[in-house]
Amino acid sequence: MPNVEKLIALLKSHGFKKTPARIRVLEILTKSSKAVPYSEIEQQLKAIADRVTLYRLLISFEKQGIIHKTHDHLGTVKYAICSSACDAHAHHDEHVHFNCIKCSGTFCLDTVVLPNITLPKGYLANSYQFAITGICKNCMS
Amino acid sequence: MPNVEKLIALLKSHGFKKTPARIRVLEILTKSSKAVPYSEIEQQLKAIADRVTLYRLLISFEKQGIIHKTHDHLGTVKYAICSSACDAHAHHDEHVHFNCIKCSGTFCLDTVVLPNITLPKGYLANSYQFAITGICKNCMS
DNA sequence: TTGCAAATGCAACATTGTTGTATTTAATTA
Protein backbone atom coordinates (compact mmCIF):
# COMPACT_ATOMS: atom_id res chain seq x y z
CA MET A 1 0.00 0.00 0.00
CA PRO A 2 2.58 2.56 0.98
CA ASN A 3 4.61 2.00 -2.14
CA VAL A 4 7.97 3.55 -2.73
CA GLU A 5 6.71 5.92 -5.41
CA LYS A 6 4.56 7.72 -2.90
CA LEU A 7 7.47 8.08 -0.53
CA ILE A 8 9.66 9.52 -3.26
CA ALA A 9 6.93 11.98 -4.12
CA LEU A 10 6.71 12.92 -0.46
CA LEU A 11 10.43 13.59 -0.41
CA LYS A 12 10.36 15.69 -3.57
CA SER A 13 7.39 17.72 -2.46
CA HIS A 14 9.38 18.77 0.57
CA GLY A 15 12.53 19.58 -1.35
CA PHE A 16 14.41 16.46 -0.35
CA LYS A 17 16.57 14.39 -2.64
CA LYS A 18 15.75 10.74 -3.18
CA THR A 19 18.33 8.79 -1.23
CA PRO A 20 18.34 5.24 0.13
CA ALA A 21 18.52 6.32 3.76
CA ARG A 22 15.63 8.74 3.51
CA ILE A 23 13.42 6.32 1.64
CA ARG A 24 14.20 3.61 4.16
CA VAL A 25 13.24 5.78 7.10
CA LEU A 26 9.94 6.69 5.50
CA GLU A 27 9.30 3.04 4.73
CA ILE A 28 9.90 2.05 8.31
CA LEU A 29 7.59 4.73 9.65
CA THR A 30 4.76 4.26 7.16
CA LYS A 31 4.74 0.51 7.59
CA SER A 32 4.43 0.72 11.35
CA SER A 33 1.11 1.17 13.08
CA LYS A 34 2.93 2.55 16.09
CA ALA A 35 5.46 5.29 16.64
CA VAL A 36 8.91 3.73 16.16
CA PRO A 37 11.63 3.98 18.83
CA TYR A 38 14.77 5.79 17.75
CA SER A 39 16.88 2.76 18.64
CA GLU A 40 14.88 0.61 16.28
CA ILE A 41 15.27 3.02 13.39
CA GLU A 42 18.99 3.24 14.04
CA GLN A 43 19.21 -0.52 14.10
CA GLN A 44 17.49 -0.85 10.75
CA LEU A 45 19.51 1.94 9.17
CA LYS A 46 22.83 0.68 10.45
CA ALA A 47 23.64 -1.16 7.24
CA ILE A 48 22.94 1.67 4.86
CA ALA A 49 23.72 4.88 6.72
CA ASP A 50 25.85 6.49 9.38
CA ARG A 51 24.38 7.33 12.76
CA VAL A 52 24.95 11.05 12.23
CA THR A 53 23.25 10.92 8.87
CA LEU A 54 20.20 9.45 10.55
CA TYR A 55 20.37 12.07 13.26
CA ARG A 56 20.38 14.94 10.79
CA LEU A 57 17.85 13.29 8.54
CA LEU A 58 15.36 12.99 11.37
CA ILE A 59 15.86 16.62 12.33
CA SER A 60 15.22 17.86 8.80
CA PHE A 61 12.19 15.59 8.36
CA GLU A 62 10.74 16.92 11.55
CA LYS A 63 11.46 20.52 10.61
CA GLN A 64 9.67 19.97 7.30
CA GLY A 65 6.67 18.43 8.99
CA ILE A 66 7.05 14.97 7.50
CA ILE A 67 7.47 13.24 10.82
CA HIS A 68 6.96 14.07 14.46
CA LYS A 69 8.85 13.11 17.57
CA THR A 70 7.45 12.08 20.91
CA HIS A 71 8.63 10.83 24.27
CA ASP A 72 6.68 7.95 25.70
CA HIS A 73 5.90 7.49 29.39
CA LEU A 74 9.37 6.07 29.98
CA GLY A 75 11.16 8.85 28.15
CA THR A 76 11.92 6.78 25.06
CA VAL A 77 12.12 8.88 21.92
CA LYS A 78 9.85 7.69 19.13
CA TYR A 79 9.03 8.92 15.66
CA ALA A 80 5.87 8.71 13.59
CA ILE A 81 4.70 9.88 10.18
CA CYS A 82 2.73 13.10 10.20
CA SER A 83 -0.74 13.39 8.84
CA SER A 84 -0.89 14.94 5.39
CA ALA A 85 -2.00 18.24 6.86
CA CYS A 86 1.48 18.99 8.18
CA ASP A 87 4.10 21.10 6.51
CA ALA A 88 7.13 23.18 7.34
CA HIS A 89 5.02 26.13 8.28
CA ALA A 90 3.03 24.40 10.96
CA HIS A 91 2.70 20.95 12.37
CA HIS A 92 -0.86 19.81 12.77
CA ASP A 93 -0.20 16.66 14.70
CA GLU A 94 -2.43 17.73 17.44
CA HIS A 95 -3.65 14.29 18.17
CA VAL A 96 -3.46 12.33 21.39
CA HIS A 97 -0.65 9.84 21.91
CA PHE A 98 -1.43 6.66 23.75
CA ASN A 99 1.37 4.87 25.58
CA CYS A 100 0.76 1.28 26.58
CA ILE A 101 2.34 0.13 29.82
CA LYS A 102 2.14 -3.51 28.75
CA CYS A 103 3.51 -3.63 25.22
CA SER A 104 5.29 -0.25 25.44
CA GLY A 105 3.67 0.75 22.17
CA THR A 106 2.89 4.35 21.33
CA PHE A 107 -0.15 4.97 19.15
CA CYS A 108 -1.34 8.14 17.47
CA LEU A 109 -5.04 8.47 18.19
CA ASP A 110 -6.13 10.58 15.25
CA THR A 111 -9.80 10.07 15.90
CA VAL A 112 -9.81 11.38 19.43
CA VAL A 113 -11.21 14.90 19.65
CA LEU A 114 -8.79 17.29 21.27
CA PRO A 115 -10.13 18.91 24.41
CA ASN A 116 -10.39 22.63 24.78
CA ILE A 117 -8.22 24.00 27.56
CA THR A 118 -8.62 27.38 29.18
CA LEU A 119 -5.29 28.83 30.19
CA PRO A 120 -4.75 31.34 32.97
CA LYS A 121 -4.71 34.99 31.90
CA GLY A 122 -1.49 36.06 30.22
CA TYR A 123 -0.57 32.74 28.66
CA LEU A 124 -0.63 32.25 24.91
CA ALA A 125 -1.03 28.74 23.58
CA ASN A 126 0.78 27.70 20.47
CA SER A 127 0.63 23.94 20.27
CA TYR A 128 -0.56 21.04 22.36
CA GLN A 129 1.01 17.77 23.38
CA PHE A 130 -1.38 15.33 24.97
CA ALA A 131 -0.49 11.82 26.04
CA ILE A 132 -2.42 9.16 27.83
CA THR A 133 -0.79 6.21 29.50
CA GLY A 134 -2.66 2.97 30.05
CA ILE A 135 -3.43 -0.31 28.37
CA CYS A 136 -3.98 -0.44 24.63
CA LYS A 137 -6.64 -2.25 22.65
CA ASN A 138 -4.44 -5.21 21.79
CA CYS A 139 -3.22 -5.77 25.32
CA MET A 140 -6.73 -5.57 26.75
CA SER A 141 -7.99 -8.53 24.80
CA MET B 1 9.37 29.87 53.41
CA PRO B 2 10.22 26.33 52.44
CA ASN B 3 12.47 25.87 55.41
CA VAL B 4 14.78 22.94 55.84
CA GLU B 5 12.76 21.42 58.65
CA LYS B 6 9.86 20.83 56.32
CA LEU B 7 12.11 19.20 53.77
CA ILE B 8 13.57 16.87 56.37
CA ALA B 9 10.08 15.94 57.49
CA LEU B 10 9.20 15.25 53.87
CA LEU B 11 12.18 12.94 53.57
CA LYS B 12 11.37 11.09 56.79
CA SER B 13 7.72 10.65 55.91
CA HIS B 14 8.80 8.83 52.79
CA GLY B 15 11.37 6.66 54.51
CA PHE B 16 14.41 8.57 53.35
CA LYS B 17 17.42 9.43 55.42
CA LYS B 18 18.39 13.02 55.94
CA THR B 19 21.44 13.57 53.77
CA PRO B 20 23.00 16.72 52.32
CA ALA B 21 22.41 15.71 48.72
CA ARG B 22 18.75 14.88 49.23
CA ILE B 23 18.03 18.02 51.19
CA ARG B 24 19.81 20.10 48.56
CA VAL B 25 17.75 18.65 45.73
CA LEU B 26 14.52 19.34 47.56
CA GLU B 27 15.68 22.88 48.29
CA ILE B 28 16.42 23.51 44.65
CA LEU B 29 13.06 22.22 43.53
CA THR B 30 10.94 23.90 46.19
CA LYS B 31 12.62 27.27 45.68
CA SER B 32 12.00 27.24 41.96
CA SER B 33 8.73 28.41 40.45
CA LYS B 34 9.50 26.37 37.36
CA ALA B 35 10.44 22.79 36.69
CA VAL B 36 14.23 22.56 36.93
CA PRO B 37 16.34 21.12 34.10
CA TYR B 38 18.36 18.06 35.01
CA SER B 39 21.57 19.76 33.91
CA GLU B 40 20.95 22.58 36.33
CA ILE B 41 20.39 20.23 39.24
CA GLU B 42 23.53 18.32 38.36
CA GLN B 43 25.46 21.57 38.19
CA GLN B 44 24.30 22.60 41.64
CA LEU B 45 24.91 19.18 43.14
CA LYS B 46 28.35 18.79 41.62
CA ALA B 47 30.14 20.03 44.71
CA ILE B 48 28.39 17.83 47.21
CA ALA B 49 27.47 14.62 45.39
CA ASP B 50 28.42 12.24 42.64
CA ARG B 51 26.47 12.17 39.38
CA VAL B 52 25.31 8.62 39.97
CA THR B 53 24.12 9.50 43.43
CA LEU B 54 21.98 12.22 41.92
CA TYR B 55 20.72 9.84 39.27
CA ARG B 56 19.58 7.25 41.79
CA LEU B 57 18.27 9.88 44.15
CA LEU B 58 16.00 11.32 41.48
CA ILE B 59 14.71 7.88 40.59
CA SER B 60 13.82 7.05 44.17
CA PHE B 61 12.21 10.46 44.76
CA GLU B 62 10.08 9.98 41.70
CA LYS B 63 9.14 6.46 42.67
CA GLN B 64 8.03 7.72 46.07
CA GLY B 65 5.96 10.49 44.55
CA ILE B 66 7.99 13.36 45.93
CA ILE B 67 8.95 14.73 42.55
CA HIS B 68 7.87 14.28 38.97
CA LYS B 69 9.77 14.31 35.71
CA THR B 70 8.78 15.91 32.46
CA HIS B 71 10.15 16.50 28.99
CA ASP B 72 9.67 19.99 27.63
CA HIS B 73 8.96 20.80 23.98
CA LEU B 74 12.64 20.47 23.15
CA GLY B 75 13.03 17.15 24.93
CA THR B 76 14.88 18.59 27.91
CA VAL B 77 14.31 16.59 31.08
CA LYS B 78 13.04 18.65 33.98
CA TYR B 79 11.99 17.90 37.52
CA ALA B 80 9.43 19.53 39.79
CA ILE B 81 8.09 18.99 43.28
CA CYS B 82 4.88 17.05 43.48
CA SER B 83 1.76 18.39 45.06
CA SER B 84 1.14 17.04 48.55
CA ALA B 85 -1.48 14.66 47.22
CA CYS B 86 1.15 12.41 45.71
CA ASP B 87 2.62 9.30 47.24
CA ALA B 88 4.30 6.07 46.26
CA HIS B 89 1.00 4.43 45.54
CA ALA B 90 -0.15 6.91 42.95
CA HIS B 91 1.03 10.14 41.47
CA HIS B 92 -1.62 12.82 41.26
CA ASP B 93 0.32 15.33 39.24
CA GLU B 94 -2.34 15.46 36.66
CA HIS B 95 -1.86 19.08 35.93
CA VAL B 96 -1.01 20.76 32.66
CA HIS B 97 2.59 21.66 31.93
CA PHE B 98 3.25 24.87 30.08
CA ASN B 99 6.44 25.18 28.04
CA CYS B 100 7.50 28.65 27.02
CA ILE B 101 9.22 28.98 23.66
CA LYS B 102 10.80 32.28 24.68
CA CYS B 103 12.29 31.69 28.10
CA SER B 104 12.27 27.88 27.83
CA GLY B 105 10.59 27.72 31.21
CA THR B 106 8.31 24.86 32.18
CA PHE B 107 5.48 25.71 34.56
CA CYS B 108 3.07 23.42 36.38
CA LEU B 109 -0.41 24.87 35.92
CA ASP B 110 -2.15 23.46 38.96
CA THR B 111 -5.22 25.63 38.54
CA VAL B 112 -6.07 24.51 35.03
CA VAL B 113 -8.92 22.04 34.96
CA LEU B 114 -8.00 18.83 33.23
CA PRO B 115 -10.12 18.06 30.19
CA ASN B 116 -12.12 14.90 29.90
CA ILE B 117 -10.99 12.73 27.00
CA THR B 118 -13.01 9.94 25.48
CA LEU B 119 -10.81 7.12 24.28
CA PRO B 120 -11.68 4.69 21.51
CA LYS B 121 -13.25 1.43 22.62
CA GLY B 122 -10.82 -1.04 24.08
CA TYR B 123 -8.36 1.44 25.53
CA LEU B 124 -7.94 1.82 29.27
CA ALA B 125 -6.58 5.11 30.58
CA ASN B 126 -4.29 5.13 33.56
CA SER B 127 -2.68 8.54 33.70
CA TYR B 128 -2.53 11.70 31.66
CA GLN B 129 0.31 13.90 30.49
CA PHE B 130 -0.80 17.19 29.03
CA ALA B 131 1.55 19.90 27.84
CA ILE B 132 0.94 23.19 26.12
CA THR B 133 3.65 25.06 24.29
CA GLY B 134 3.46 28.80 23.81
CA ILE B 135 4.42 32.05 25.49
CA CYS B 136 4.24 32.36 29.24
CA LYS B 137 2.87 35.15 31.36
CA ASN B 138 6.22 36.75 32.02
CA CYS B 139 7.33 36.72 28.41
CA MET B 140 4.04 38.19 27.22
CA SER B 141 4.43 41.40 29.19
C1' DT C 1 27.83 16.10 -18.90
C1' DT C 2 28.88 19.15 -15.77
C1' DG C 3 28.27 22.08 -11.73
C1' DC C 4 26.35 22.82 -7.37
C1' DA C 5 23.76 22.29 -3.41
C1' DA C 6 22.33 18.60 -0.76
C1' DA C 7 23.42 14.60 1.55
C1' DT C 8 26.59 11.53 3.58
C1' DG C 9 30.71 9.63 6.15
C1' DC C 10 33.96 9.98 9.60
C1' DA C 11 36.21 11.78 13.59
C1' DA C 12 35.72 13.66 17.80
C1' DC C 13 33.55 15.03 21.77
C1' DA C 14 29.54 16.14 25.19
C1' DT C 15 25.69 14.73 27.81
C1' DT C 16 22.82 11.55 29.89
C1' DG C 17 21.57 6.89 31.26
C1' DT C 18 22.90 2.58 33.66
C1' DT C 19 25.04 -1.23 36.46
C1' DG C 20 28.13 -3.32 39.87
C1' DT C 21 30.65 -3.11 43.92
C1' DA C 22 33.21 -1.33 47.76
C1' DT C 23 32.88 2.10 51.28
C1' DT C 24 30.70 5.38 54.19
C1' DT C 25 27.06 7.21 57.00
C1' DA C 26 22.49 8.07 59.23
C1' DA C 27 19.54 6.28 62.38
C1' DT C 28 18.18 2.54 65.40
C1' DT C 29 18.95 -0.19 69.42
C1' DA C 30 21.36 -2.61 72.81
Added chain:
DNA sequence: TAATTAAATACAACAATGTTGCATTTGCAA
Protein backbone atom coordinates in the same frame (compact mmCIF):
# COMPACT_ATOMS: atom_id res chain seq x y z
C1' DT D 1 27.04 6.17 74.15
C1' DA D 2 28.75 2.50 71.33
C1' DA D 3 27.62 -1.00 68.20
C1' DT D 4 24.79 -2.59 64.32
C1' DT D 5 22.71 -2.36 59.96
C1' DA D 6 20.35 -0.91 56.09
C1' DA D 7 20.52 3.05 53.36
C1' DA D 8 23.17 6.11 50.82
C1' DT D 9 27.24 7.40 48.49
C1' DA D 10 31.61 7.15 45.65
C1' DC D 11 34.04 5.40 42.01
C1' DA D 12 34.87 2.81 37.89
C1' DA D 13 33.27 1.47 33.74
C1' DC D 14 30.44 1.34 29.96
C1' DA D 15 26.21 2.18 26.77
C1' DA D 16 23.21 5.18 24.37
C1' DT D 17 22.14 9.37 22.48
C1' DG D 18 23.06 14.17 21.13
C1' DT D 19 26.02 17.43 18.59
C1' DT D 20 29.55 19.87 15.63
C1' DG D 21 32.97 20.43 11.96
C1' DC D 22 34.73 19.22 7.79
C1' DA D 23 36.01 16.49 3.79
C1' DT D 24 33.83 13.69 0.34
C1' DT D 25 30.20 11.92 -2.39
C1' DT D 26 25.95 12.06 -4.89
C1' DG D 27 21.33 13.43 -6.74
C1' DC D 28 19.48 16.47 -9.88
C1' DA D 29 18.84 20.40 -12.69
C1' DA D 30 20.69 23.33 -16.26
